[in-house]
Amino acid sequence: MSFISKRIKSIGYAAKGAYLLISTEASIKVQLAIVVIITIVGLYFEISSIEWIMQTLAIGLVMSAEGINTAIEAIADFIHPERHEKIGFIKDIAAGAVFIASIVAVTVGLIIYLPKIT
Numbered sequence: 001m002s003f004i005s006k007r008i009k010s011i012g013y014a015a016k017g018a019y020l021l022i023s024t025e026a027s028i029k030v031q032l033a034i035v036v037i038i039t040i041v042g043l044y045f046e047i048s049s050i051e052w053i054m055q056t057l058a059i060g061l062v063m064s065a066e067g068i069n070t071a072i073e074a075i076a077d078f079i080h081p082e083r084h085e086k087i088g089f090i091k092d093i094a095a096g097a098v099f100i101a102s103i104v105a106v107t108v109g110l111i112i113y114l115p116k117i118t
């Protein structure tokens with residue numbers, strides 16, 4: 001198989017993964033709803049290109065972290081379905097990464113919108 005067709009196949013698997021994430025993970029569905037709301041808010045306040053870029057990066061950061069967290073949870077449950085202190089620790093730090101990304105995203109949102117509503 002050529003380099004190009006291999007890469008195209010990989011993009012197909014990745015797109016399938018994104019679909020699986022959106023169709024199975026409740027937290028990603030909530031984040032997608034937030035994407036729709038924040039996009040409407042951005043259009044309403046006519047935010048600048050830089051603000052759109054910051055907002056898009058913040059959302060992408062959270063959703064990517066959530067996807068990786070979901071994958072880590074799935075691996076943990078697959079390799080060790082029973083409760084174990086180490087599995088709890090691994091899941092907690094993976095969730096911690098999503099928490100940090102979410103704080104960054106909220107901070108970006110506050111920097112963009114607080115001056116517009118005060």
Ligand SMILES: Nc1ncnc2c1ncn2[C@@H]1O[C@H](COP(=O)(O)OP(=O)(O)OP(=O)(O)O)[C@@H](O)[C@H]1O
Nearest residue numbers: 073080081082083084085086087088089091092095
């Ligand atoms: N096998 C386990 N052993 C020890 N602690 C666990 C185990 N599974 C989960 N936990 C604890 O429960 C928390 C929640 O884990 P869980 O896998 O249910 O994730 P979640 O955030 O509820 O995600 P989701 O709703 O997508 O499944 C973990 O962060 C960890 O503290």
